[in-house]
Amino acid sequence: MKCSICIHTSKTKKIINKNGKVFCIDCLNFLKYPPNFELMKKEVEEILHNLKKSEGRYHCILAFSGGKDSVLALKLLKEKFKLNPLCVMVDNNYISKEAIENALKITKYYEVDLMILNRDYTDLFEDAIRRGESPCRRCSKLILREVWRVAKMLNMKYIITGHELPFGHSAIRKMKEGVEMIRLLAPYKIKEEEKYKMLKNLPWKKPNLGGYTTNCLVLGVALERFYEKYGFSFEVDRVATLVRFGLLSKEKAEEVLKKPDIPEEVYKELRRRGLNI
Numbered sequence: 001m002k003c004s005i006c007i008h009t010s011k012t013k014k015i016i017n018k019n020g021k022v023f024c025i026d027c028l029n030f031l032k033y034p035p036n037f038e039l040m041k042k043e044v045e046e047i048l049h050n051l052k053k054s055e056g057r058y059h060c061i062l063a064f065s066g067g068k069d070s071v072l073a074l075k076l077l078k079e080k081f082k083l084n085p086l087c088v089m090v091d092n093n094y095i096s097k098e099a100i101e102n103a104l105k106i107t108k109y110y111e112v113d114l115m116i117l118n119r120d121y122t123d124l125f126e127d128a129i130r131r132g133e134s135p136c137r138r139c140s141k142l143i144l145r146e147v148w149r150v151a152k153m154l155n156m157k158y159i160i161t162g163h164e165l166p167f168g169h170s171a172i173r174k175m176k177e178g179v180e181m182i183r184l185l186a187p188y189k190i191k192e193e194e195k196y197k198m199l200k201n202l203p204w205k206k207p208n209l210g211g212y213t214t215n216c217l218v219l220g221v222a223l224e225r226f227y228e229k230y231g232f233s234f235e236v237d238r239v240a241t242l243v244r245f246g247l248l249s250k251e252k253a254e255e256v257l258k259k260p261d262i263p264e265e266v267y268k269e270l271r272r273r274g275l276n277i
């Protein structure tokens, strides 16, 4: 049984037959309590317009990865909101060379400062890959903690991220000690093809890494191992939400959720960087 709205099947989600139509439980919830994107936009824009009046060298922190979404967030901050963020990038030892090049080029283009923190998440990734689990949640938690530390050190309240999905019904979430996180792309519902169009005239090039990523070297391999173990992608929930929100076509989603084809160079590069796989 397949959901009539997203791409979930009975293999990945509870499916319910309602008045002769088939929905997954997440789509049913979505229909019952649809998120108000206009309200989300209003909340975010009010904060960002007020930030413009704030003093100090930077208006906010941007959690930056060199991937397409954080680059789009930078574009919005600079062009739409006329803000000067400090871009903070955590290089966990497995950011692709192309993503770092993209990060350097694009921050230079927008004349914003880039802080790169060097860390090593080899243990985390080896552990996740060995178990056939997704490393994404643990990795992004560690990265956000680093970015939060920078925000505290510089006494800044707002951390902007390039996440495209909201936290439930809001794009804003309170973190510890008065810091708040804003998922800047969430209220704008920018479609996948639209994103690439928006990046077209910027000094940014899409790397070929396998999986649905433009910066992470590990994701493709982690997806591959998970797929071998469970027979589906651990990104299925996120991708289903993208389809539900109209950000990704079903066809593209099916493609993204297939077992990824990892270029041999990615494997070589991972081993060269110390990942024992």
Ligand SMILES: [Zn+2]
Pocket (backbone or CB within 6 Å): 003, 004, 005, 006, 007, 008, 023, 024, 025, 026, 027, 028, 240
């Ligand atoms: Zn569904």
